[in-house]
Amino acid sequence: MRTPAGTDCRHYYEDYNRGRAIQECRLIKANRRSLPWQPGDCAKCVVPAILRANAGRELRVDLAVVKRWGLLRRLRVDAYCLKHEIEVASAEAGCPRCSAEERGRA
Template identity: 40%
Template sequence: MNKPVNCRYFYGDYFRGKNKEECRLLAANPNNPYPWHRSLCNTCPVPKILIETNCPDLMLEAEVRRKFLRQRVEVTFAVCGKHLIELEDPRHCPQCARDQQGGSAS
């Protein structure tokens, strides 16, 4: 059974009997090797990253990859939209951390 999805990239249209669902993060990547299906949301790391990050302007790119006969969503690229720097860890932007420390000291 699918868990409820609490992710800004998940789109579901159920109006008047429609049952259209999609991941807009994966849909934005034209080089995605595998198609999206609803069960990928159950193990997707993106909602947790969005909660844990210190960057309010985080921009992500992800794709579906196959590992050990299972498909998983993996974040392939992360950028801080405010400072325009590529992030090695999408959970931590060093510039945003400095801004937050400087803002609380005033």
């Protein structure tokens, strides 16, 4: 679904049918440690790019809105490779062990 920022994201949901006015990020909503999502969060979110870069890989991504110094909202992304069962330091780069396996196949 297209987010308020104009990107496609499978975690975004909206429903304006029959008088409803629902907008939500289901990834943030699923994270109990996160502050609530706001539509402006999508403009600075890297999750759609991470999912595109890791298409076909078993990468789980968690997203949280946190406050830095009690003031600034920022998005924190945590990634975990389900195949190798390891935390992934750079979600954009993906799982290093998956990458090594793919290089070995090339």
